[in-house]
Amino acid sequence: MWFLDPVSPLALEHGLFHDFILTVARAILLIVAAIIGGSLRRGLINSNLYQNHFLEAVWTVFPAIILFRLAVPSLTLLYMVEDFGLAQFSVVAKGHQWFWGYDHLSPEMSSMVRAQTRGGKRGLGGGGVGLLWGNQGLRSPVIPAFSSCGVMVTSTDVLHS
Numbered sequence: 001m002w003f004l005d006p007v008s009p010l011a012l013e014h015g016l017f018h019d020f021i022l023t024v025a026r027a028i029l030l031i032v033a034a035i036i037g038g039s040l041r042r043g044l045i046n047s048n049l050y051q052n053h054f055l056e057a058v059w060t061v062f063p064a065i066i067l068f069r070l071a072v073p074s075l076t077l078l079y080m081v082e083d084f085g086l087a088q089f090s091v092v093a094k095g096h097q098w099f100w101g102y103d104h105l106s107p108e109m110s111s112m113v114r115a116q117t118r119g120g121k122r123g124l125g126g127g128g129v130g131l132l133w134g135n136q137g138l139r140s141p142v143i144p145a146f147s148s149c150g151v152m153v154t155s156t157d158v159l160h161s
Contacts (some may be wrong), residue, residue, distance in 0.1 A: 010080055017073050024066065087150035089143055095155035 006012040024131050048055075094104040 088147045089149040091151045093153045097157040
């Protein structure tokens with residue numbers, strides 16, 4: 001499976017991290033397969049494995065080094081994803097149990113627009129099909145084309161919508 005060429009630097013970092021993880025996983029798989037194959041060829045019991053302190057230190061320290069080597073780019077990538085940069089608009093999408101609510105901060109950051117997916121006669125308590133209604137007629141925030149927008153998704157309950 002081939003991925004499309006990345007458009008943003010963040011997508012490029014995701015692809016490089018993916019390739020790095022696959023390389024490490026393949027190397028570990030080959031090493032373990034070689035050890036198991038060697039053990040099966042020579043016999044299952046190897047007297048050099050018992051009371052070998054150097055070997056115990058190696059198979060304790062080596063996985064810790066691998067995990068640290070994987071954790072550093074993973075955390076760097078995580079913090080890069082969390083950084084919105086200089087977004088012109090900010091939207092908070094809050095998931096409630098059966099509907100979504102949106103808080104939209106205007107570019108001046110002085111006014112906030114609130115919208116929800118339920119309301120009117122179709123919403124909950126109106127005798128309509130509120131739970132089946134979905135996002136039809138949603139008064140969601142409108143973001144102009146070619147503008148940067150930061151979206152933070154959160155929930156207040158278990159989501160069913």
